[in-house]
Amino acid sequence: MARIEFNNVSVDFPIYNANGRSLKNHLLKVATGGQLNTDQQGRVMVRALEGLTFTLQDGDRLGIVGHNGAGKSTLLRLLSGVYFPSSGTVKVDGEVGSLIDISLGIDHEATGRENIYIRGSLLGLKKAVINRHIDEIIEFSELGGFADMPVRTYSSGMHLRLAFAVSTIVHPEILLMDEWLSVGDEGFKEKAKLRMNDLVYKTNILIIATHSKEQLLQTCNRAIWLEHGKVRMDDDAATVAAAYFDKKP
Amino acid sequence: MQNNPFSIGYLDVAAAFKRHALIALLAWQDIQQRYRRSALGPFWLTISMSVMIGAIGLVFSQVFKVPTHDFLPFIAIGIILWTFISNVILEGCSGFIVAENIIKQLPIPLFVHILRMVWRNVLILGHNIVIFPLVLIAVGKPLGLIALLSIPGFILATINLTWVALILATICARYRDMPQMVGSLIQVTFYLTPIIWMPKTISAHVSAYLLDLNPVYHLLEIMRAPLLGTMPTTTNWLVSLAMAVVGTIFSLAFYGNYRRRIAYWL
Numbered sequence: 001m002a003r004i005e006f007n008n009v010s011v012d013f014p015i016y017n018a019n020g021r022s023l024k025n026h027l028l029k030v031a032t033g034g035q036l037n038t039d040q041q042g043r044v045m046v047r048a049l050e051g052l053t054f055t056l057q058d059g060d061r062l063g064i065v066g067h068n069g070a071g072k073s074t075l076l077r078l079l080s081g082v083y084f085p086s087s088g089t090v091k092v093d094g095e096v097g098s099l100i101d102i103s104l105g106i107d108h109e110a111t112g113r114e115n116i117y118i119r120g121s122l123l124g125l126k127k128a129v130i131n132r133h134i135d136e137i138i139e140f141s142e143l144g145g146f147a148d149m150p151v152r153t154y155s156s157g158m159h160l161r162l163a164f165a166v167s168t169i170v171h172p173e174i175l176l177m178d179e180w181l182s183v184g185d186e187g188f189k190e191k192a193k194l195r196m197n198d199l200v201y202k203t204n205i206l207i208i209a210t211h212s213k214e215q216l217l218q219t220c221n222r223a224i225w226l227e228h229g230k231v232r233m234d235d236d237a238a239t240v241a242a243a244y245f246d247k248k249p
Numbered sequence: 250m251q252n253n254p255f256s257i258g259y260l261d262v263a264a265a266f267k268r269h270a271l272i273a274l275l276a277w278q279d280i281q282q283r284y285r286r287s288a289l290g291p292f293w294l295t296i297s298m299s300v301m302i303g304a305i306g307l308v309f310s311q312v313f314k315v316p317t318h319d320f321l322p323f324i325a326i327g328i329i330l331w332t333f334i335s336n337v338i339l340e341g342c343s344g345f346i347v348a349e350n351i352i353k354q355l356p357i358p359l360f361v362h363i364l365r366m367v368w369r370n371v372l373i374l375g376h377n378i379v380i381f382p383l384v385l386i387a388v389g390k391p392l393g394l395i396a397l398l399s400i401p402g403f404i405l406a407t408i409n410l411t412w413v414a415l416i417l418a419t420i421c422a423r424y425r426d427m428p429q430m431v432g433s434l435i436q437v438t439f440y441l442t443p444i445i446w447m448p449k450t451i452s453a454h455v456s457a458y459l460l461d462l463n464p465v466y467h468l469l470e471i472m473r474a475p476l477l478g479t480m481p482t483t484t485n486w487l488v489s490l491a492m493a494v495v496g497t498i499f500s501l502a503f504y505g506n507y508r509r510r511i512a513y514w515l
Binding site: 013014077080081082083084096098100101104105107109110114117118121122123124126127 | 268270271274275278281282285286350351352353354355356357509510512513514
């Protein structure tokens, strides 16, 4: 059972320019009694999301569409628990896994094998679980003899395959993605696709930010169209896809 | 209950301790990364520290005209422990800043990054501390049973350093010139604390200010005095203990209050 509840959620970003970040300026502002406040507000707030209300349940496959800067990434970060809302409430029941930035934490000087442990631990896997899966991961990523070589000697394809193989070991109840993951050459792509489909099939709730109409129609049964941080449209995938992608010139 | 600052702070810290395997792995990774492809690896830490202690020890025992067999162990352990103390505080300042990538992508308790930094420095201390028995052998000084008291001293000092690091990491994530201020403060503290000079060389009424009012002195003493064969004073213990209790409670509330905004500051 997984469930996500957003209730009137807004997110404000404080933007600190070089001035705002200095303690000296902060103290000076206090000393001059807020005068500076009137002509130049020390803190500029950017409203990234405004008044989001929606509920997701088991079986929901949500696509998020919108232009760059519409708030897609911020929404994904809220869902993963990295950001907390400035106002409103976010309730996420269920274990969240994210396939955003799958290369995070990879150390180029360490070997592939070591990196599997680092990346796996960052994703919250226990050492015993990694031990159990390590041969499978190495085999899946087609590293062969390179598993015990430093990652800096890898081709970019090997690098991605390794990151992909480790990251897809987890089977979270709620899966977050920023664009559909597709990696490697033709042979690997097929394998990766099968694995992704399996992962998506097993997850209770999928949330994917995407720019691709085909992907949206293929994967999702519901879609939210974000515009300037607000929900412009929240409906089944086909309706939103029609409205969003056809509006585009 | 879930929303008061203290429990937010406490829950994050408790969750971080549960990720101890991750913390140990990342801390060890940090050290390995620095010395990869070098033949001696982390033992470069030990070697460069020995060179520094040897040089300072020989020069200053001449300057202060104190016998080397007293002065060398004193300065060796003083510098080793000071390196630990100052590094935890200085690296505490950038505790969250350097972990920006992870903080913005994965919902890992933020205190993990502080513990990783503290543990890394404990490992470095472990490499440096081997110099001390060697120095003792060289000057022919025995190590008594009393030395075991430095273990609780070390634990208590580390608790204190950890809460200081937590608070500094939070403030420095928001105010980016804070690390510079802390840096110069640390430098001053080095000279104000009896590390390269011995406490007995100054007069009593000066020492009342320089020693008793200096928190770093108390933390240093509970670790150092037993290793040099003397008991830390009751004042040393009480001050360290009081700071640990008050500091931990305060830092949890402080950290909890800003915990949710740290990701936005980075």
